[in-house]
Amino acid sequence: MYFHLSPLGDHAIVIELGDDINETVHRNVQCVSHAIEQQSFEWLIEHIPAFTKVTVLYDPMKTPYVNAHESPYEIVSKQLIRLLRTVKGSKVTRSRTVEIPVCYGGEYGPDLAYVAKVNHLTEEEVVHIHSQGTYTVYMIGFAPGFPYVGGMSERIATPRKQSPRLEIPAGSVGIAGKQTGVYPIATPGGWQLIGQTPLSLFDPNSTSPTLLQAGDTIVFKPITRQAYESYKEEK
Amino acid sequence: MILIHKPGMLTTIQDKGRYGFQKQGIIVSGAMDQTAHRIANLLVGNSEDCATIEATIAGPKLEFEQDALISLCGGEFNPSIDGHRVKQWCPVIVRKGSVLTFGQAKNGCRCYLAVAGGIQVDVVMGSRSTYLRAGIGGKDGRGLRAGDRLPIGTPASYLQLYIDEIKNKSFISLPWSVTHAFRTKVQNNQPVRVMISHEYHLFSKKSQQAFFNEPFTISSQSDRMGYRLNGPTLPLAEEQSMLSEAVVFGTIQVPSNGEPIVLLADRQTTGGYPRIAQIASVDLPIFAQLKPGATITFHEITLEEAQRLYMDRERAIKHLTRAITLQYQSRIR
Secondary structure (H helix, E strand, C coil), X not given: CCCEEEECCCCEEEEECCCCCCHHHHHHHHHHHHHHHHCCCCCXXXXXXXXXXXXXXXXXXXXXXXXXXXXXXXXXXXXXXXXXXXXXXXXXXXXXXXXXXXXXCHHHCCCHHHHHHHXXXXXXXXXXXXXXXXXXXXXXXXXXXXXXXXXXXXXXXXCCCCCCEEEECCCEEEEEECEEEECCCCEEECCEEEEECCCCCECCCCCCCECCCCCCEEEEEECCHHHHHHHHHHC | CEEEEECCCCCEEECCCCCCCHHHCCCCCCCCCHXXXXXXXXXXXXXXXXXXXXXXXXXXXEEECCCEEEEEEEEECCCEECCEECCCCCCEEECCCCEEECCECCEEEEEEEEECCCECCCCECCECCCECCCCECCECCECCCCCCEECECCCCHHHXXXXXXXXXXXXXXXXXXXXXXXXXXXXXXXXEEEEECCCHHHECHHHHHHHHHCCEEEEEEECCCEEEEECCCCCECCCCCCCCEECCCCEEECCCCCCCEEECCCCCCEECCCEEEEECHHHXXXXXXXXXXXXXXXXXXXXXXXXXXXXHHHHHHHHHHHHHHHHHHCCCC
């Protein structure tokens, strides 16, 4: 497995595992994250996986003293390299599948008609294409539990809105260019909104505060407005 | 309890930050000037992890509803209690009913109020820091407002002896304070030490030279999330698009308009712009004290120097912790 280390300031090391978004690099990112989680390095603060890299945050005060010539960066690098040599990338393909119920169109998906028009499709066809896909969560960023997702059909790709909405409600499912995603918290944004899920993607009081994690597979399941509302009421 | 009379410009509850959840997109938050926040805690016998109140530029007016041991560290705010000036960077005993007011920030722009026992708001995901956008942590996930009442924890038992000395005075400053070496004091044309980052070589030669040779000014569009810098624009040698990846406190990223942004406590966990440099950890506290309009110059140091400087300061803070403990215990036989 290819890897390359470089420093990000005096508290972080970036492990580069490729330079392009693809399944192999993504699986390697997952394997490396998993391997780091299995370790109990005293200097480890946390790690942050992204499309092609894993960034490791460390505390230079907690690295073991080797000799006066070795910096905390060198000590941490050596320990990481030793670990990375044992990681068998690509092999592990176990991933969770998370089903996200979505009420498409209407007041929950005010831009569904626009997405259909731009792509010369009917609204039903857009919903069908969007909900037939399987999507990979490459990374989480931007907001708590916000997934950067790959796998959307280009047949429903739609440019962002010219002027962003001041507030997009939590649970909104949207399209921006070739990406699709779900908004865990209310935030401003320029995505085309095609539906909304009654699931809560971010719950700070839960032991796993975000519904989605990097490496998950997502499927979207269309639900009726009635099902959406009864789901909300149960909560 | 502490009762807020006036909230000031932006007053929030912060601690060392919410670590461990960045892979889930949850930002760190925490005190902007970690050194001042930590020393404020140490001065009142708290662990460094306790929550303090962070005041910004125009501080709050608040009342102590119980006798308390407090300290005020960070920028110079000309604070006063019941109309009398009170010293910063030293422990102060305040009587129930005393009212603390902050002036305008004279040097720096953030001041930390620590109270023996800590500010006891609920812990959310391992931290009491306020995360404004997600509305969690601190007081109901927001900045403080008039009428808010904040619970105070129980001080270390050996401190009660001091607090009981207050009797009829409205406050007493203890006769010792932190040396100037620890006090963040912003200079004109503040030098800021940085390490060049991985993408430094993607910037044009002219950008690289301008970055180190010309001054930058903190823009008015600056907040806890990041500071925008006015000065020379820093284009890349040729246009590039980057994939999002992790950023950290003090990352200097440059969007396509060439205007650098320094990412601070409330930064997003990931970013997709090329990074020209990274501020050395040892200079983050002073940087976080800069007000809009302040000028700075960047100076390059190596990673080894940055780590050595950081560890020297951490050792100094450890010594300070022991010195403070000895000070308090010298009075108890």
